[in-house]
Amino acid sequence: MPQFTLRQLECLAAVGNQGSIAAAAAALNLSASAITGALNELERVLNTQLTIRRKAHGVSLTPSGRYVLDEAQGILQASQDLQEMAHAAGTLLAGKVRVGCYSSLAPTVLPELLAAYSSRYSQVEVDFFAGTQQEIFQRLANGTLDLAFVYDFGLPEGVERTTLYTTEPNVLLPPEHPLARSAKVSLAQLAGEPMILLDVPPSREHTEALFEAAGVNPWIRYRTADFEVTRSMVARGLGYAVLVQRPAADVSYEGLALAVRSIHPATRRVRITMVRSQSVRPSKAASAMFDLALELHTRR
Template identity: 30%
Template sequence: MGRPELPLPQLHAFVVLAEELHFGRAATRLGIAQPPLSQQIRRLEDKVGHPLFSREPGRVSLTPAGRELLPAAQQALTRLAEGLTAAREAGSGRAGRLRIGFAASLALTVLPSLLRTFRERFPAVELDIQEMTTTPQLAALRERTIDIGLVREPPADDAELDFGTVLTEPFVAVLSTSHPLAAQRVVRVVQLADCPFVLLPRAVGPPLYDQIADLCVTAGFTPQVAQHAVEWQTVCALVETGLGVSLAPESIRRIRLKGVAFRRIDPDTVRTRVAVAWRKNDSNPLVPGILAALNQAPPVKL
């Protein structure tokens, strides 16, 4: 046998009358006349199967059944009110959950100011921050497991995703401080021709890898990759040990390692693009909020 359904107007009328214990005052609070209030209470009593109020001349009191129902009814109405508020906040983009993917190197530049600005504007939003490289982020966006991505070198065009440029930055040479070229203020790319390289695998970000390879090819050589590492911090750590050199986005210089030197390169004509990515026609009301916060965040100083 199923549970009897208790319509919310009847519960509301019951709680107000239980608090007032006076039909006239309760009707005034509810904004209705006394007869409709009495009808709501009788319908509720019919569903419960027992009187909820003892009615005596000049006196109204709760019956044992009424006293038992009151806490549950109050809790139900409170939870409904909270749920309606949460639903309105989520629907308006002021609350809810937003899943953000980001390339690890952007934790040094774009991410902190973005999160501070967004938290100031939307303190009730729960943020789920996931570190992943560009290619997995694009897949996660298409699979709807993240809502926003902060990526490097996104594709020029995509049928499912939109992109907005956050910043562009030049490349720098990454050298061990003991490397002879570390004594120079500017390193010509051709000077790296005979050096082993430490690079990210092409699979984690093909356009960025190709930019670095093209810098070398333009200088007249193909980089000889001695070691791959998935994160730029690991690349720098391997460079520090003397395993090789690297070319990296300028923001990587924020990785502070005593044994690593970052030097400007010549030619300095290539820029890598950092972009925000999101699904086209996404109905999540939080997405416009994070995009607006990104536009209002303080500019990144490299």
């Protein structure tokens, strides 16, 4: 029988995710000495050094510590699943699932998914986070997100990816713009026009790559960090934009019309992807959300 305890593994996971004894103690509502004692005992039982502890510099994991942490997260998740399923006598899915989404994707992806999931699995507590892809990848790596929805650009190592659907970028123009009379617009036609760039990775990198491939140097007049601000500025006649997501209605927050046109020649379609950490065993609740997301988008 193993001589370590789940509490010791939980302390290691908290230290690995939080980066310090003090932060781990706060997260688990334990004393710092209790965390230290648990780590010491775990290292003794496993007969290996798991952490490097430096005063005022936090705690880092050794290669052995990183390996044990990866395995420990799966064990802790399995134990949580067992407790929750036993409590429900195996008849209900319970527990908690934490989902992330790139901010400009969130209005398109999350509401339908969360509504359908809550209806089907009412006993599961759902939490979500919308932010940048860098923030999402960090949270996947430290175990504070179970799965996430992102653009398939610049994905880091260590994530499992599944394509949810594909879409294509479009040009947004004020309705009165001369180019809005055409069904399609080439990037070359936009070269001298003021551009409103959604200046958030990976949207920025994707837009820059489109223009670079077309041999066009855009005139970036404004930069924004918000999807809807970008659309509203276009509707006010301040410039054009290239965006991947297209809401159901081609109007801004102010109710002003937008002209949305396809790019000619056609550009490569963009993959919207579900990602999960390869080092974390998914809970039953997280696996159910993963399956439901695929189901919803397969119907379309």
